[in-house]
Amino acid sequence: MTSTKLTIHVQGTSGMSQEHTVVLGERVVRQYKIPSGVNATLQFGTSKQQVKVVSASHLDGLRIGESLARKLGLHHGIQVGFRYKASGRTMTIGPLIGVMVSRMYPGSPDRPFGAITAFCKELVDACQTFGAFVYFFTADDISGGHSHIEGWTYAGRWRQSDFPIPDVVYNRLTTRKLENKPSVQHFMKEVKSRYGTAVFNEKYLNKTDVFDALKQDSALARHLPESHLFKNFAMLKAMSARHPVLFLKPITGSLGKGIIRISRTSNQSYTCQFTSLNGTIKQTFSSIDAVFAAIAGKLKQRRYQIQQGLTLIEAGGRPVDFRALVQRGPAGAWGVTSVVARTAGSNHFVSNLARGGTLSRVKEALLKTSLSAAQQRTVSLQLRKVALDIAKGIETHVKGHFGELGVDLAVDTSGKVWLLEVNSKPSKNDGTPLADGTIRPSVKLTVQYARYLAGF
Template sequence: MTSTKMSIHVQGMGGLLQDLTIVLGDRAARSHKIPTGGTVTLQFGASKHQVKVVSASHLDGLRISESFARRLGLHHGALVSLRYRASSRTLALGPVIGVMMSRVYPGSPDRPFGTNTAFCKELVETCQTYGAFVYFFTADSLPAGQQTVEGWTYSGRWHKADFPIADVVYNRLTTRKLENSSSVQQFMKEVKLRYGTTVFNEKYLDKTDVFDALKQDGSLARYLPESHLFKNYQMLKSMSARHPVIFLKPITGSLGKGIIRIGRVGNQSYTCQTTSLNGTVRQTFPTIEAVFSSISSKLKQRRYQIQQGLHLIEANGRPVDFRALVQRNNLGTWGITSVVARIAGSNHFVSNLARGGSLSKVKEALAKTNLAPAQQRNASVQLRKAALDIAKGIETQVKGHFGELGVDLAVDTHGKVWLLEVNSKPSKNDGTPLAEGAIRPSVKQTVQYARFLAGF
């Protein structure tokens, strides 16, 4: 079934157009075999209305009354796709994409979503390019059993309106607490069951869940360092005996917060490094028992994943790892959107940008390491293969619907690729400079996948 992008023309209050009458250009009516002069069901997200269709020879688009546009949440100049099902006499406009955000800043009309506003505007512009309608809403505005949700959209300026429940909901909530709240969980359950809405990136991934799930797929074992949910001192002792370096990572952590690195120095002592905003705090202990005594109170405050440390390649003496953005495309299949190298900042053992790390092209970063040229070329290929394999493994082994994943990978000094972690909410604020009017491939893929999910 084909769809056509068209512009919405909203007729002012002085016009003679009746509320539930729409005017459609002749060309579009003929192309989609839409009957004129009679009634059809107009569907926009979850909203459905019986409307009369009138054709106009010189109209390039679709004209509706101002009052009807307000009921739908549409604005003049919106570019959406049109699809017609003759069997049900349903004319669908959309797709309608709802993006669930953590919060809105009502006192900042130009930046209602804070630092995420630029990404939101980019999504709007991309939807205009590909024929889709997007609005943004927060957990505070979730309806209980209603067909509309209060949200925000952009048409030269940000404005608030009521919109129909979307065809596709893109979850951009940035805290687990908010995502796990009863109102959010009930909303996601209800829109899926009641309206057939598809929700993607519907939950955060925990490190333990990811590694335990991927262990079930034997083909992924080569990417997985030894990794377990931390339980007690005995586990710390046995892991430190097997591996010269181990990491303890909060299973719900992000941005490199709270990571502990423990290294064995011969048979004499142990070093323990912890992350802080100002760099790395390093201490030396005579025994692993002394290390445990030092960090035990911290380990009681939250759950940790204990993981085999890797001897990573370094660029100019700084550890390097890699972030692959893997997204589903307009056919619903996984593809690599980008792979970047992340070089740790001075006095840091993690590469996160929030910890002073910097981005680099993969080829340039590999060239600064001690890997031989052939190993560099192989590592570049294997990074992409590993990211795709792991994304497919998540799809198969982890419950939930994901449309994009940030896959963090490492390369050791022998050129072998390892998985560090998988993030289901990859950041949209990477500081990448963007030319005026340009669309990042990652945003394009998000819209294209939403169109696919909605059948446009």
Template sequence: MTRTKVGISIQGTSIYLDDRTVVLSEAIARRWKVPSNQSMILRFGSAKQDVKVVTAATSNSLRFNPILATKIGIHQGAQLNIHYRQNVGTLSIGPLIGVMVSRVYSSSHDRPFGAITAFCKEMTDACERYGAVVCFFPPGEMQANASSISAYAYANGSWSKKTFPIPNVIYNRLTSRKYENLPNVQQFLKDAKARYGTEVFNEKYLNKTEVFEALRKDSSLHGYLPESYLFKNYQMLKSMASRHPVLFLKPITGSLGKGIIRIRREPGDVYTCHYTNLTGVRKQTFPSLSAVFQAISGKLKTQRYQLQQGLDLITTDGRSIDFRSLVQRGAKGEWAITSIVGRIAGSQHFVSNLARGGSLTNVVGALAKTPFSSATRVSVTARLRKASIDIAKGIEAQIPSHFGELGIDLAVDKMGKVWLLEVNSKPSKDDNTPLNNEKKIRPSVKQLVQYAKFLAKI
């Protein structure tokens, strides 16, 4: 769809401009065949107003009276796409993108969203460049049957709270299942979809059991899936241990490598257990598998765990290597790889998360640290890329929720086979490419805005 970007100008009442009239550049009116001096519907987000369009010899602008601007929640200086649909007599401007954030520190003017403030500013810059408006709001601002929302936006060098209509598109960046499942949040989203046709993406967290059970339904994905089940009892542990020398127990809702237990069968049928903790890894040795189970059974009662086959992964200096693929939908709504990074586990850890002392490198750099031949490295890189897209499409097909981006954690064993470790529906905004101070918008942020524009059809 071709789009035209216009600058929004809010001016006092004049002979041309009252609260039912907007002034549009002649050139844009001609390009979009917008009739002059005729009534039509003006749309911004969920807001609709009957207006008359008059034209003027101005350059790429749409002028509003302050009363009309307040009614529809449009603010001075926005750079927006414009789209006229002749068959329904509707002039749409936008899109308006809403981002759900976990909390707002209103006393912190420079960092109102804490660690993700820089990302929010980058998202604002991207929207300005691509003709959209973005606003940010926490769970406390979401109410049932709302026709508008109080949200934060960046303009004239600072963040401020303003009133907006319900957005065309909402991107869920809530970082806690507790917030996501609040009744007011769920009702707000349900109402926004039903009443205004709002598109919501990255609707919910995924847990490890849900992902593996869903992907197992697609036989074409079986080759990527290590044997993996929701842990139930000692019999399951014993059965898995008879088939695999190394097992992992992972909290199904865990992140950052917290709470993972590795169980390894050693010569002589003794077992070592490694537990992740804040300072490193704790190790214990047990004379039997039943002794392991006795020692960890208390933990297994406090939360649900996924029991997973251990893999013989590629390593460097004894440290395991895995890969995080950021897969996003873009301007055409199709899945594409934005980035893949290699992650090398810290010296005191068996997981590669940066929070646990892991380090980042690119795929070429990670594979260069292995004994693979150059031809094998090329082949493994292609397999990582194929697996990323296959798994994203599998999630889309098998899980009835809307996702626009996924962090897919993959591993490569010493034979060069690619395996899925887990899928994250809230990938960190700092995990793939560093923020920089050159006002350069990262590809991952550009893709978010382009996908939102695709969904909004403006």
């Protein structure tokens, strides 16, 4: 079914002969062969309104009355997609995209979504460019019956309105606690089953589940460091005998929190490093038994993944790894949007920006390493290929619908590319300054993928 983009014109009730009369530009009427003066269904998200269609030669777009616009949450001047199904005389505008965010700050009208406000405004601008409508809501905005959602959109300023259930929900909840709330889980399940709403990035990924799933693919397995759900001291002892460096990572952790690095030294003692906001805490132990005794308390508090440590390439004496953003695009296929290098901050062994890490271009970072020029060229190509293969592997082997993935990769001193972890909620607040009106390719792809999901 083909679609086109048109402008919504909202007119005062006095200017419309009837509340549910809509005026459609003659160009669109001719294009879709829509009969004028007859009743039809106007669909926006899950809302269906019976309207009378009138054509106008001078109009470029769709004119509706204030009352109907209020009922749908529409405002004057927005650009939306339009399609028509003759068999049911149904005009569909949209797609309507709902973005579920973690929190709302009503006392900050200029930054209602905190650090991701700029990203939210970018999504609004991208929707205007491609023809779509987006609103934002939190877990607290979900009504019990799920017939509508009270959300926020931008119309010269951030405004709150009632909206229909959207065609597409983009899950940007950034804590597992919020995502696992019974009300949120029920909402996502109900809108999918009852309304056919597409929900993407619907869940956080678990490190153990990801590695166990990807091991099934022999082509991917060679990029996976040895990794297991931590069970007991015997596993720690066996892994430490096989690998001089180990990492213990919380399986549901993020931002480098709670990671423990264990290194075997030349005299068979062990060094433990723990992440902290101020840097790294380092302790030395005479045996692996002593290491376990020191960290056993932490290991009882949460579940950890034990992973083979790698000898990473370094830039200026600091470890470097890479974050690839892999997204689905306008035809639903995976593609690599960007790859950036992340160099660990001083006194840190992880490269997360939250731990003092810095971003740079891949080429710039590789030039500072010990890799040869030929290795650097090969690594640049391999990073993109492996990231794409990992995303396709997640789609094949991990249950869930994902539209974007942050794939963290490492390169060892021989030039081999390894997977560190996969993040289904890549950060949207890295602080990158943008000129007014600039829309990043990643944001454009998000809207294009939502249009694809909704059939526009």
